[in-house]
Amino acid sequence: MKIKKDFLWGGSIAAHQCEGAYNEGNKGLALMDMVTVGGPKTSREIHKSLSSTVRYPSHQGIDFYHRYQNDVALFAEMGFKALRLSIDWSRIYPNGDEQEPNQEGLRFYHHIIDELKKYNIEPIITLYHFEMPVHLVKEYGSWANRKVIDFYLKYCRTMFEAFKDKVKYWVTFNEMNHIDPQTEASDIFTYIIAGLKYSELENKSQTLATIGYNMTLASCLAVKLGHEINKDSKIGCVFGIEPVYPIDCNPTNVLNAYKQMDRDFYQIDAMCNGEFPKYKLEEYQDRDITISVSKQDRLAFSEGKIDFIGMNYYASSVAEYEGADKRENALFGGLQNPYLVSTKWGWTIDPIGLRYLLNYTYRKYGLPMMVTENGLGAIDEITPDGEIHDDY
Known part of the structure; x- marks a missing residue:
């Protein structure tokens, strides 16, 4: 296989996972600042107020806020030609609804982008990677309130104007597709995407x-x-989608697998085809869900098509079916595949699944594809000398 010269080989980080310094530089509280540490068998907790006796991973991260120059040098040493990173909305607008942006936050990201450029590393900027200011949730109800769209667009305008001469590739959202009324969501997924707990929603669907x-x-x-x-500018959106396989060739199970996989594509359909899909609106109508698509909305869908599709891929799953035994659930629902080995985190190791996902998506839309996340979930142990040996 020949790789084109402009192929973007690189890595991906998120502000809440790496920056730390959660209360420095006039930063406001963001969604992930309220989430505790977890593990393979320990669920992360979502707190309404901070506790001094609990560890919140976003508070320290890997201290990228203070060490980014050394880290970028290491990225360059790895041969990276691109780095996808997110901007923390709460560093730019600490509460989300201020009139003017936080200049200290802008300077910080200017310095990072300049450092990447120094090593000829292409920045790919994610505008929303689970980093909404908590104030927008408490005061406005998060994305359930259309007014939050205005705050988001003001933040986007600030970013586009500040970095228009430095950044070519942008990502509007990361993995918004995990919110869907067809499935029973977990508290953590609805929280990281929208700052709301599924269990506390009155009218969930x-x-x-x-x-x-x-x-x-x-x-x-x-x-x-x-x-x-x-x-x-080249502007895309990133989705986290699992390829879904049928348990066998029973036509009912094959169709069921198709439906379970395709339900995550309605937002990509909207962003690529120029309209919010009619099949989704009809589905909502059948379930007594009211969505009003205005004339202005229809114009926005037709004029706001994405330039590329980003895919986060970690595992595949088997579709649920009638008579299924109680196997352990897969990462985003569905069942574990008995033909595949799983990591200690319960994620199946399936390289063919990535090929399947990319072929399926490209032939559906014909847009450039970017694998924005991919990897192996493992339990790393720190040695007495402070190192991690992950030869496996």
């Missing part, structure tokens, strides 16, 4: 559908805005 619609609309509006500010 309606709220999830509204959030999914508003975030999809926000992405299209952001794409249009970014192209207006810099017509040469």
Whole structure:
């Protein structure tokens, strides 16, 4: 296989996972600042207020905020040609609804991007990677409130204008597709995406559908805005999708597997085909879910098509079926595949699944594809000398 010269080989990080310094530089509290540490058998907890006796991983991260120069030098040593990183919304607008951006936050990201450019590493900027200011959730109800779209677009405009001469590739959202009224969501997934606990929602299906619609609309509006500010920008969106296999060749099970996999594509359909899909609106109508698509919304979907599709891939799954035994659930629902080995985190190791996902998606839309996350979940142990030996 020949790799083109402009192929972007690199890595991916998120602000809440790496920066630390959660209370420095006039940063506000963001969603992940309230989430505790977890493990393979320990669920992460979501707190309404911070405790001094609990560890919150985002508070320290890997101290990228202070060590980014050394870290970027290591990226370059690895041969990276690109680095996908997120900007923490709460560093730019600490509460999310301020009139003016936080200049200290802007300077920090200017320094990082300049450092990447020094090593000829292409920055790929994610605008929303689970880093919404907590204030927007408490005061406005998060993405269930259309007013939050306006705050998001103001933040996007600030970013597009500040870095229009430095950044070519942008990502509007990371993995918003995990919110869907067809499935029973976990508290952690609805929280990291929208700052709300699934178990606390009064009208779960309606709220999830509204959030999914508003975030999809926000992405299209952001794409249009970014192209207006810099017509040469390439703006995409990132999705986390598991390929889903049928348990056998029973036509019912094959169709069921197709439906379980395809339900995660409605937002990509909206962003690529120029309209919010009619099949989704009909599904909502059948379930007494009300979504109002205005004339302005329809225009936004038609004018805000993405330039590329980002895919986060970690595992595949088997579709649920009638008579299934109680096997352990897969990462995003579905069942574990008996033909595949799993990591200690319960994620199946399936390189063919990535090929299947990319072929399926490319032939559906014909857009450039970017594998934005991919890897192996393991339990790393720190040796007495402070190192991690992960030869495996």
